[in-house]
Amino acid sequence: MTSPSIVRTSTAELYDAHVMKNYARAALTLVRGRGTQVWDDAGNRYLDFTSGIAVNALGHCHPHWVATVQRQAGELIHVSNLFRNPNQGELARRLVGYAGPGRVFFCNSGAEADEALIKLARLHGVAKSGGEEKCYKIICAKNAFHGRMFGGMSATPQEKIQKGFRPLVPGFAFGELNNLESFAALVDDSTAAIFVETIQGESGINPCTPEFLHGLRELCTKRNLLFLLDEVQCGLGRTGRFYSFEHAGVTPDAIAMAKGLGGGMPIGAIWVRDRHAELFQPGNHGTTFGGTPLACAAALAVLEVIERDGLLAQVRTQSAPWIAALQKLLVDFPQQVVAVRGQGYLIGVQLASDLGPYLVALRERGLLAVSSGNNVIRFLPPLNASADELATSVEIFRAVLAAKV
Numbered sequence: 137m138t139s140p141s142i143v144r145t146s147t148a149e150l151y152d153a154h155v156m157k158n159y160a161r162a163a164l165t166l167v168r169g170r171g172t173q174v175w176d177d178a179g180n181r182y183l184d185f186t187s188g189i190a191v192n193a194l195g196h197c198h199p200h201w202v203a204t205v206q207r208q209a210g211e212l213i214h215v216s217n218l219f220r221n222p223n224q225g226e227l228a229r230r231l232v233g234y235a236g237p238g239r240v241f242f243c244n245s246g247a248e249a250d251e252a253l254i255k256l257a258r259l260h261g262v263a264k265s266g267g268e269e270k271c272y273k274i275i276c277a278k279n280a281f282h283g284r285m286f287g288g289m290s291a292t293p294q295e296k297i298q299k300g301f302r303p304l305v306p307g308f309a310f311g312e313l314n315n316l317e318s319f320a321a322l323v324d325d326s327t328a329a330i331f332v333e334t335i336q337g338e339s340g341i342n343p344c345t346p347e348f349l350h351g352l353r354e355l356c357t358k359r360n361l362l363f364l365l366d367e368v369q370c371g372l373g374r375t376g377r378f379y380s381f382e383h384a385g386v387t388p389d390a391i392a393m394a395k396g397l398g399g400g401m402p403i404g405a406i407w408v409r410d411r412h413a414e415l416f417q418p419g420n421h422g423t424t425f426g427g428t429p430l431a432c433a434a435a436l437a438v439l440e441v442i443e444r445d446g447l448l449a450q451v452r453t454q455s456a457p458w459i460a461a462l463q464k465l466l467v468d469f470p471q472q473v474v475a476v477r478g479q480g481y482l483i484g485v486q487l488a489s490d491l492g493p494y495l496v497a498l499r500e501r502g503l504l505a506v507s508s509g510n511n512v513i514r515f516l517p518p519l520n521a522s523a524d525e526l527a528t529s530v531e532i533f534r535a536v537l538a539a540k541v
């Protein structure tokens with residue numbers, strides 16, 4: 137028997153040679169994480185305010201999450217959805233508890249959750265038009281982001297995302313965010329649903345106003361449309377409420393969630409309000425990996441820590457002084473900082489110029505952040521970040537601004 141030859145190649149070289157080039161990656165290899173901190177392969181430590189793009193709700197390797205996942209991995213990892221598993225039932229119960237009477241379908245990502253909502257809208261249109269497939273239009277918002285599969289991509293009117301992939305799925309129209317009239321003007325007999333992100337996460341952190349959400353709810357009720365919310369990024373506690381639409385006090389007909397739900401384990405879900413929850417029937421939708429015992433155990437661990445440690449209230453309390461300190465940068469660096477937007481731990485800081493050099497400078501001073509849109513720096517601390525860590529992030533940002541990169 138020959139032993140495989142051992143080739144020592146750096147991670148950077150392996151990526152250069154073998155990994156698809158579809159991301160603009162930072163020159164950084166991360167090897168270990170603990171709480172809000174993460175380490176690279178040279179031993180440098182960073183404050184991780186990316187949270188894997190709103191995924192690591194409890195930071196890295198939270199002990200309760202790790203213990204739960206380890207235990208479940210030794211018990212039962214995957215079974216088909218042709219059978220029940222206890223964790224999926226319990227997780228559905230909890231998510232319904234937060235959203236209201238309804239039902240949950242489990243999938244594996246935000247894109248898949250959004251696809252499920254789009255298919256739900258089509259089924260609603262069929263029910264609405266007496267069984268015919270002629271009522272299928274979905275009205276979305278300009279600058280939206282609903283994932284990169286064909287349905288969600290077609291609902292994402294951004295050239296950089298759609299270019300090269302046409303023809304798109306037909307039946308999407310786009311209104312101006314926070315302009316109710318522009319949405320109302322697009323509604324006709326072929327319309328099945330209105331679908332928006334409660335806070336647009338990928339195009340600069342643009343929140344829907346409460347008035348706009350209430351207006352859409354009313355419009356949907358009046359015209360028998362489904363009111364669909366994409367909470368993939370802004371949901372799961374990120375704004376200090378479990379779902380971010382709770383701040384406005386509206387009731388959607390269905391929502392998509394994913395990112396923070398599994399605390400790092402891939403899992404997505406949709407919740408559908410009771411009156412529409414039977415549109416999906418055996419055979420018309422499904423996915424192999426949706427709601428496995430392992431993924432649901434991870435999500436249950438996230439919910440347990442959020443509840444046990446009072447993280448929703450903590451996000452609300454701690455985010456106020458943090459956002460105020462970021463807003464102070466507007467006053468102190470008016471040439472560089474244009475706006476601060478968002479809610480809770482989903483915050484965008486709009487800069488006057490290209491943010492590439494800023495992201496590098498922040499990283500060099502030990503803070504990881506991501507971009508959102510063209511010139512907005514997005515901070516996504518984990519829900520259990522400490523007040524000190526939040527304050528440190530502002531100090532680092534302030535130092536970068538003072539150094540005028």
Ligand SMILES: *Cc1c(COP(=O)(O)O)cnc(C)c1O
Nearest residue numbers: 245246247281282283337368369
């Ligand atoms: C990230 C995101 C998606 C897509 O989720 P994936 O898990 O990357 O497929 C969809 N909608 C919103 C609002 C998102 O932020």
